[in-house]
Amino acid sequence: MTSQAPTPAYRRLSVEERRSQLLEAALSLFAHRAPEEVSLDDVAEAAGVSRPLVYRYFPGGKQQLYEAALKSAADELRDCFDEPEEGPLLPRLTRAVERYLAFVGRHDAGFSALLQGGSVVETSRTTAIVDGVRRAAAEHILRHLGVEEPGPRLRMTIRMWITAVEAASLIWLDEDKQPPLEELRDWLVEQFVAVLTVTARRDAQTDTLVQALAADL
Amino acid sequence: MTSQAPTPAYRRLSVEERRSQLLEAALSLFAHRAPEEVSLDDVAEAAGVSRPLVYRYFPGGKQQLYEAALKSAADELRDCFDEPEEGPLLPRLTRAVERYLAFVGRHDAGFSALLQGGSVVETSRTTAIVDGVRRAAAEHILRHLGVEEPGPRLRMTIRMWITAVEAASLIWLDEDKQPPLEELRDWLVEQFVAVLTVTARRDAQTDTLVQALAADL
The missing domain is CATH 1.10.357.10 (Tetracycline Repressor, domain 2)
Structure with missing residues (x-):
């Protein structure tokens, strides 16, 4: 059922581009809500990717993502x-x-x-x-x-x-x-x-x- | 066994003076440590009073004391x-x-x-x-x-x-x-x-x- 052509959100990004995209999405979310109110699902949704993909990049979960976003x-x-x-x-x-x-x-x-x-x-x-x-x-x-x-x-x-x-x-x-x-x-x-x-x-x-x-x- | 003469720390203060003293002690403690590391016992000790006395002034406990200290x-x-x-x-x-x-x-x-x-x-x-x-x-x-x-x-x-x-x-x-x-x-x-x-x-x-x-x- 999935189309062959990637959707814009899923277009092929390099590892670095994808990482930046996730960090940017995370930073925006954390900017508006307390971390306990932000789930990795939210980050995945904001970035237009799947939750496992977020975990692949940030196996340490939310805290790792948050700190990486600030550091970036x-x-x-x-x-x-x-x-x-x-x-x-x-x-x-x-x-x-x-x-x-x-x-x-x-x-x-x-x-x-x-x-x-x-x-x-x-x-x-x-x-x-x-x-x-x-x-x-x-x-x-x-x-x-x-x-x-x-x-x-x-x-x-x-x-x-x-x-x-x-x-x-x-x-x-x-x-x-x-x-x-x-x-x-x-x-x-x-x-x-x-x-x-x-x-x-x-x-x-x-x-x-x-x-x-x-x-x- | 307690002496009749009040010790300096226990000298009779007006309600307002006592309240200020407790707030001041609390503010100094919270300044150096995270609130979860400050107990009401610490505040009582810093102010040279008993724990029940702290509770009498701040029945809401630590959070009330903390906010009152900031507000004061x-x-x-x-x-x-x-x-x-x-x-x-x-x-x-x-x-x-x-x-x-x-x-x-x-x-x-x-x-x-x-x-x-x-x-x-x-x-x-x-x-x-x-x-x-x-x-x-x-x-x-x-x-x-x-x-x-x-x-x-x-x-x-x-x-x-x-x-x-x-x-x-x-x-x-x-x-x-x-x-x-x-x-x-x-x-x-x-x-x-x-x-x-x-x-x-x-x-x-x-x-x-x-x-x-x-x-x-």
């Missing part, structure tokens, strides 16, 4: 920060923020789930995944700024800005992605410069950086 | 924002931030527990308590600024700043309350002005506010 999103998010260390600094940051916001827009509820780490099923492992991304973001910024030993004021400023960017992303999703990505991107980068400038008033290391940023433009 | 901290935090609507705006914000930081410093781990809502036992009720405080903070700021209908850019800016302040508070606790409270306070207020100024470049409502703030000084 976290890895993709880290990739956003990858930017060659060449050219003026602010355009580099602008490009990274643009990729980050595109990621946020693409994953939507999945992004909220990731950030909340997930709010519904936080474990020390999931929290570590999200904190790892935040740490990676801060390290990328410091590397691009050429700072090897950031003082506490500079470090705090960067962590505060990263948190503010996360908050902005969640609000942005809530507000149907308004303002447009390009405006939000530039706005966030300008805020970065503005808060560094405030810190520069009380921190020599940051002051040097702000002057370098200004000269670099 | 949230109420106290809200009180920090109370500031008469008179005099220049930035000194008002400065005083509110100072009270807030004093609260953070006083509660320490309990503050982290509150903010994390608690990270260890998040429920929709506990999340609502914390979100309520954040909302109250934003509303206070808007009222002081005299804004009745904030546009999305102004609202987003204020929410981002509130998130950044929360992040700063947690980092501050992690770093043994460095920099000193007064420096952090002024730094945060200056950041508020700086991010509003960035938003003013693309938002007429915020621009009017920033001009009023500058004139007010």
